[in-house]
Amino acid sequence: MSSALATQIGQLARRSVLRTFRQPASIVPALVFPLMLLAVNTAGLRSATRLPGFPADSYLDFALGFAFMQGALFTTSNAGTDLARDIETGFLNRLSLTPLRGASLLTGHLAGAVSMGLIQSLVYLGVGLAVGVRLESGPLGAVVLIVLAVLIAIGFGALGAALALRTGTGEAIQASFPLFFALLFLSSMNMPRNLMDIGWFRTVATYNPVSYLIEGLRSLIIVGWDVQALALGFGIAAAIAALGLAASAVALRRRLARA
Amino acid sequence: MSGRFRSVALAVAWRNLHNYFTSPSLVLPGLFFPLLFFTAFAGGLSSISRVPGFDYPSGYTAFQYVFVLLQSAAFGGVFTGFSIARDFESGFARRLLLAAPRRTALIAGYGLAALGRWAFTASVTTVVALSAGMDVGGSGVDLFGLFLLALLLNVAAMLWAAGIAMRFRTIQAGPVMQVPVFISLFLAPVYVPLPLLQGWIHAVATFNPMTYLLTGGRGLLAGDPVYVGLAFGLAAAMAAGFSVWAVRGLRSAERAG
Numbered sequence: 001m002s003s004a005l006a007t008q009i010g011q012l013a014r015r016s017v018l019r020t021f022r023q024p025a026s027i028v029p030a031l032v033f034p035l036m037l038l039a040v041n042t043a044g045l046r047s048a049t050r051l052p053g054f055p056a057d058s059y060l061d062f063a064l065g066f067a068f069m070q071g072a073l074f075t076t077s078n079a080g081t082d083l084a085r086d087i088e089t090g091f092l093n094r095l096s097l098t099p100l101r102g103a104s105l106l107t108g109h110l111a112g113a114v115s116m117g118l119i120q121s122l123v124y125l126g127v128g129l130a131v132g133v134r135l136e137s138g139p140l141g142a143v144v145l146i147v148l149a150v151l152i153a154i155g156f157g158a159l160g161a162a163l164a165l166r167t168g169t170g171e172a173i174q175a176s177f178p179l180f181f182a183l184l185f186l187s188s189m190n191m192p193r194n195l196m197d198i199g200w201f202r203t204v205a206t207y208n209p210v211s212y213l214i215e216g217l218r219s220l221i222i223v224g225w226d227v228q229a230l231a232l233g234f235g236i237a238a239a240i241a242a243l244g245l246a247a248s249a250v251a252l253r254r255r256l257a258r259a
Numbered sequence: 260m261s262g263r264f265r266s267v268a269l270a271v272a273w274r275n276l277h278n279y280f281t282s283p284s285l286v287l288p289g290l291f292f293p294l295l296f297f298t299a300f301a302g303g304l305s306s307i308s309r310v311p312g313f314d315y316p317s318g319y320t321a322f323q324y325v326f327v328l329l330q331s332a333a334f335g336g337v338f339t340g341f342s343i344a345r346d347f348e349s350g351f352a353r354r355l356l357l358a359a360p361r362r363t364a365l366i367a368g369y370g371l372a373a374l375g376r377w378a379f380t381a382s383v384t385t386v387v388a389l390s391a392g393m394d395v396g397g398s399g400v401d402l403f404g405l406f407l408l409a410l411l412l413n414v415a416a417m418l419w420a421a422g423i424a425m426r427f428r429t430i431q432a433g434p435v436m437q438v439p440v441f442i443s444l445f446l447a448p449v450y451v452p453l454p455l456l457q458g459w460i461h462a463v464a465t466f467n468p469m470t471y472l473l474t475g476g477r478g479l480l481a482g483d484p485v486y487v488g489l490a491f492g493l494a495a496a497m498a499a500g501f502s503v504w505a506v507r508g509l510r511s512a513e514r515a516g
Contacts, residue, residue: 036442037445040445040446040449040460041450043456043457043458043459043460044445044448044449044450044451044456044460045304045307045450045451046456046457046458047307047310047312047313047451047455047456047457048304048306048307048310050310050311051306051307051309051310175284178287178288178291178292178295181295182291182295185295185296185298185299185303186295186298186299186303188303189303190299190303190304191303191304191306195306196302196303196305196306197305197306197309198301198302198303198305200302201298201302201303201305205303
């Protein structure tokens with residue numbers, strides 16, 4: 001990487017990280033809501049562990065992976081909204097008059113999503129361990145869990161950026177929230193797929209990539225080192241990130257050409 | 260009700276309903292979330308009905324339908340509070356305050372709008388639930404009771420949100436309207452009946468009024484009424500209490516000018 005590119009990325013990453021952490025209204029819900037829903041679901045669905053074949057003795061262990069996924073959902077919204085604001089205020093147009101490269105803009109912008117994903121992961125994992133979650137994969141599993149969670153945050157952050165660059169409005173990003181929310185709720189977030197009684201729902205959850213992201217995260221907590229679940233989790237997260245970055249690059253090129 | 264009161268209330272309700280039904284960005288979220296919750300809970304969690312001790316006779320689809328019906332009623336009221344806040348932000352509500360001979364009619368008008376909005380959501384949700392094979396054990400009177408209970412909750416939630424909207428007069432107060440309703444709904448027996456809850460959530464749910472609305476509503480749908488008097492008493496008390504809260508909010512808005 002040339003020093004000019006590194007400087008550009010560094011400056012934009014610094015701005016992105018600072019802007020993320022200067023908005024308590026973005027950070028607090030992203031940290032609190034997943035934990036709140038985790039607490040409510042864990043308490044309400046504790047009796048599910050009495051179902052024959054349920055894969056964990058504690059519903060909290062089973063459900064913790066969902067918090068990481070919901071956190072990633074907030075990353076989509078935050079990353080997209082921040083970039084949309086740059087478009088709405090004309091900041092992106094001003095940047096387009098500089099020698100800044102598109103790759104720098106995207107990489108720098110995603111630094112905020114990465115830092116937010118990292119903080120979220122550490123908080124969720126810390127809270128989980130504090131209330132009695134035991135990672136079957138051990139300390140190394142915790143590291144892998146955080147890496148996977150950050151990769152998922154990058155993927156969803158890139159999708160948010162692509163939407164922002166394509167539409168140019170914060171409202172469109174907010175309007176897309178229900179779509180991502182539906183992906184989350186129509187997955188195996190609350191119940192293992194083999195214990196879903198309703199056939200069509202099991203089919204939807206099986207075709208929903210979010211199921212595999214959650215199952216990858218969950219496997220490190222309740223199974224240990226499940227190579228298949230991890231391969232699917234990392235593979236799908238990487239594919240979402242690649243897709244999001246490619247879509248962002250195309251949308252950025254079109255937007256800069258218009259500017 | 261005087262003619263002037265009625266004409267103001269109907270005009271406010273008509274305008275709000277017209278705005279609602281001509282704006283997909285308002286209609287779709289109002290429909291989307293109840294349907295999503297119904298699909299995710301009734302579809303994804305149906306095996307919960309096999310947990311030992313789960314004894315709801317009409318099955319898990321009906322069990323979750325009542326939650327979604329009450330949730331849509333509560334949020335239908337809250338979303339009308341958002342409309343009130345938006346009217347204050349745009350300055351329209353101040354013009355309404357100047358023009359209305361009976362200002363409490365404004366609250367009544369927003370209340371009618373909340374009912375109209377929820378009636379639409381409830382109809383769609385009910386059709387979807389019946390299409391999904393929901394088993395209805397209750398008689399016509401029981402079902403009337405269930406919808407009346409949900410209607411009271413809709414009114415109570417609208418009055419709660421109206422009180423907030425008229426005090427803060429900004430859409431930024433949205434979370435203040437929404438979060439307490441969301442929390443009280445999810446701290447009730449959403450997934451399993453109260454006796455199957457354990458630990459802190461059992462203690463909280465026992466003292467949560469929403470628990471008795473939910474249990475009462477589920478009893479009515481199954482044709483096995485329980486806590487019906489308590490459920491209606493709590494819903495009516497909430498509606499009465501929040502009507503005072505909303506009228507005081509209106510006075511606060513009047514003082515602010």
